[in-house]
Amino acid sequence: MDTAAPLSPTDRSTVRRGAKRARTDRADLHAVLDAGLIGHLGVLLGEAPVVLPTGYGRHGDTLYLHGSTGAATLRAAAAGAPVCFTVTHLDGIVYARSAFHHSVNYRCAVVHGAARPVTDPAERLLALEVLTEHLAPGSWAATRRPDRRELAATAVLALDLAEASVKIRTGPPGDDAGDLAGPVWAGVLPVRTVLGEPEPCPLLPPGATVPPRVAERALSPAG
Amino acid sequence: MDTAAPLSPTDRSTVRRGAKRARTDRADLHAVLDAGLIGHLGVLLGEAPVVLPTGYGRHGDTLYLHGSTGAATLRAAAAGAPVCFTVTHLDGIVYARSAFHHSVNYRCAVVHGAARPVTDPAERLLALEVLTEHLAPGSWAATRRPDRRELAATAVLALDLAEASVKIRTGPPGDDAGDLAGPVWAGVLPVRTVLGEPEPCPLLPPGATVPPRVAERALSPAG
Numbered sequence: 379m380d381t382a383a384p385l386s387p388t389d390r391s392t393v394r395r396g397a398k399r400a401r402t403d404r405a406d407l408h409a410v411l412d413a414g415l416i417g418h419l420g421v422l423l424g425e426a427p428v429v430l431p432t433g434y435g436r437h438g439d440t441l442y443l444h445g446s447t448g449a450a451t452l453r454a455a456a457a458g459a460p461v462c463f464t465v466t467h468l469d470g471i472v473y474a475r476s477a478f479h480h481s482v483n484y485r486c487a488v489v490h491g492a493a494r495p496v497t498d499p500a501e502r503l504l505a506l507e508v509l510t511e512h513l514a515p516g517s518w519a520a521t522r523r524p525d526r527r528e529l530a531a532t533a534v535l536a537l538d539l540a541e542a543s544v545k546i547r548t549g550p551p552g553d554d555a556g557d558l559a560g561p562v563w564a565g566v567l568p569v570r571t572v573l574g575e576p577e578p579c580p581l582l583p584p585g586a587t588v589p590p591r592v593a594e595r596a597l598s599p600a601g
Numbered sequence: 602m603d604t605a606a607p608l609s610p611t612d613r614s615t616v617r618r619g620a621k622r623a624r625t626d627r628a629d630l631h632a633v634l635d636a637g638l639i640g641h642l643g644v645l646l647g648e649a650p651v652v653l654p655t656g657y658g659r660h661g662d663t664l665y666l667h668g669s670t671g672a673a674t675l676r677a678a679a680a681g682a683p684v685c686f687t688v689t690h691l692d693g694i695v696y697a698r699s700a701f702h703h704s705v706n707y708r709c710a711v712v713h714g715a716a717r718p719v720t721d722p723a724e725r726l727l728a729l730e731v732l733t734e735h736l737a738p739g740s741w742a743a744t745r746r747p748d749r750r751e752l753a754a755t756a757v758l759a760l761d762l763a764e765a766s767v768k769i770r771t772g773p774p775g776d777d778a779g780d781l782a783g784p785v786w787a788g789v790l791p792v793r794t795v796l797g798e799p800e801p802c803p804l805l806p807p808g809a810t811v812p813p814r815v816a817e818r819a820l821s822p823a824g
Contacts, residue, residue, distance in 0.1 A: 390646065415792070416691055416705065420643040420652035423613065426683035427643035427650040431691075431709055460649035468639055468654075471796070473815060476745040477733045478755070482639065486654055510700045521785050522699040532701070550802040562744050563812050564802040567819060569638070573694070574791035579773040581781055582788070589786050592696060596790060 391490055391543040401544040404439075410465060410487040410544055411436050415513060417465040419443065421451045434463070435505070435512035439539040441489060442496070442505040444532055452533045456495040463489045463537055468569045474551035475562040481551065483566060489542040493535040505534045516591030573598055614713055614766040624767040627662075633710040633767055634659050637688040638736060642666065644674045644684050657686070658728070658735035662762040664712060665719070665728040667755055675756045679718040686712045686760055691792045697774035698785040704774065706789060712765040716758040728757045739814030796821055 385391075385402045401407075411417075411434075419432040428451055435442045441463065445452045455461050470483035496502050503523075510518045524532065551564050576588045576596050588596075608614075608625045624630075634640075634657075642655040651674055658665045664686065668675045678684050693706035719725050726746075733741045747755065774787050799811045799819050811819075 390649065390651070415694070416689065416707075418641040418643075418652050418687060418689070420641075420650035420685070422645060422650050426613065426713065427645050427652075427685045428613070428711075428713075429641050429643035429650075429652050429685040429687040430711065431687065431689040431707065433705065462643070462650045462652040464641060464652040464654065466639065466641070466654040468794075470800075471638070471737055473737055473740060474744065476747070476751075477729060477741060478745075478747045478751040480733055480737055480740060480744075482656065482736070484639075484654065488651075488653065490649065490651075506700060510703055513705070514694055514696055514703055517696060517703060518700060521697065521703075522701075522780055522783070524699070524701045528699075528701040550800075550804070553802075553804070557745055558804055560745070563809060563815060564805060565811075565815075566800045566802075567815060568797035568800065569794060570797055571691075571792060571794050574793055577693075577773075577789045577791065579776075579787040579789075581773070581776070582786065586786060588788075592786060592788070592790060 385542055385544065388541050391488070391541045399545045399547050401546055406544045406546070407487050407539065407542050408436065410467065410485045411441065413467060413485070414465040417463050419451060419455070420462040420464070421454045422459055423450060423454055433509060433513055435508035437504065437508045441537040441539060442508050443493065443535045443537065444506065444509050447531055447533045449533070452535065455493045455535055456533060458492050461491065461493055461537065469548070470566040470568045472551050472566050473564050475553045475557040475560055475564050479551050479553050481547065483547050483549070485546045487542060487544050489537060489539060491537055491541050493537045496534040496536050502529065502534050505536065506532070515595070520589065520591060570599060608765055608767065611764050614711070614764045622768045622770050624769055629767045629769070630710050630762065630765050631659065633690065633708045634664065634688055636690060636708070640686050640688040642674060642678070642684060642686050644677045645682050646673060646677055656732060656736055658731035660727065660731045664760040664762060665731050666716065666758045666760065667729065667732055670754055670756045672756070675758065678716045678758055679756060681715050683713070683715055684760065692771070693789040693791045695774050695789050696787050698776045698780040698783055698787050702774050702776050704770065706770050706772070708769045710765060710767050712760060712762060714760055714764050716760045719757040719759050725752065725757050728759065729755070738818070743812065743814060793822060
């Protein structure tokens with residue numbers, strides 16, 4: 379896929395509600411995905427959808443997911459069931475002058491498709507590196523790589539970013555003109571995700587130094 | 602339903618992977634739901650699941666959802682399609698001594714069921730009050746109530762909390778004994794969602810006072 383190509387919505391990835399909030403730039407899709415740490419994977423199990431939080435990592439226009447080989451949702455996805463993977467950032471609570479116009483500011487990426495089980499050993503290692511580095515930059519080089527037993531217990535899936543949509547809301551409430559003259563306060567309460575102080579594992583030797591890969595991330599915005 | 606009853610898992614709400622992280626106390630379900638601002642609603646549209654971020658509010662053991670009457674996912678859910686509604690809080694990035702044991706700390710509630718369209722005018726108003734107060738406490742009393750046109754444009758759904766599961770991970774990494782002697786740092790980088798300084802709507806008169814319902818929430822943890 380041409381990674382510089384704009385998002386080309388199919389029927390199901392066309393934003394219909396609040397279409398003015400839709401973005402069609404592939405860079406927006408990448409930015410929303412890259413800023414998140416977990417997404418929500420929807421898979422059909424039997425007759426009903428199941429939605430579970432899932433880690434992920436992006437490599438170009440491939441999204442990698444992983445989990446236990448025993449997880450029913452991953453098994454269904456690996457078998458070719460259609461999936462939906464959604465990453466949402468909540469950016470603000472929008473206070474309006476009417477109950478109806480209360481809203482939230484957010485960035486949301488929705489990816490549709492069928493996942494591909496990743497079986498090639500080299501691509502599996504690449505995917506696990508991408509997943510580890512997305513969650514914990516620097517950890518792939520600094521920590522023990524997966525051994526044969528761990529690899530055997532891990533299902534890795536690839537989801538192409540061919541069919542996706544992005545929706546972003548920013549800014550103040552969209553109040554009705556007739557409500558503007560009233561005395562009601564309106565505006566936005568920003569919501570931010572931040573990283574705190576590192577909490578060392580109790581099994582570390584006393585005084586173990588927090589490495590830069592963790593220390594430099596602490597007390598910063600997540601993503 | 603007896604709201605003091607423990608969660609009684611059905612087959613699909615039984616936590617199989619990481620069962621030691623499962624909670625069966627209904628108070629845990631309520632706490633995870635009450636601490637969130639948005640959830641992810643999974644609905645089957647045609648052959649494929651669609652997962653979209655959705656506001657919600659809890660009233661006893663009923664979860665209320667709402668949205669535009671034109672939204673395809675809400676229309677499908679209102680027609681009785683099985684849904685899954687998931688609320689996840691990311692609490693920490695777990696750094697381990699191996700790539701494999703990297704993880705996240707989280708609280709997650711998953712609700713399965715079929716939603717009921719709320720048509721009784723009094724219950725619709727109650728649901729909208731619950732939804733508004735969940736997002737913006739104090740706003741229902743302080744702002745203009747929905748008028749007939751707004752009510753006609755709003756779909757309200759009720760989802761019973763009968764079939765639900767809760768999974769919570771806390772604490773340090775679960776490293777293999779053989780990795781403990783190495784020099785690798787391990788621990789948790791906490792992730793927190795916080796509310797920032799209120800940003801007044803540009804259409805407010807200059808110097809408009811931020812009301813206590815907003816000011817007291819600012820600069821505090823979300824939820």
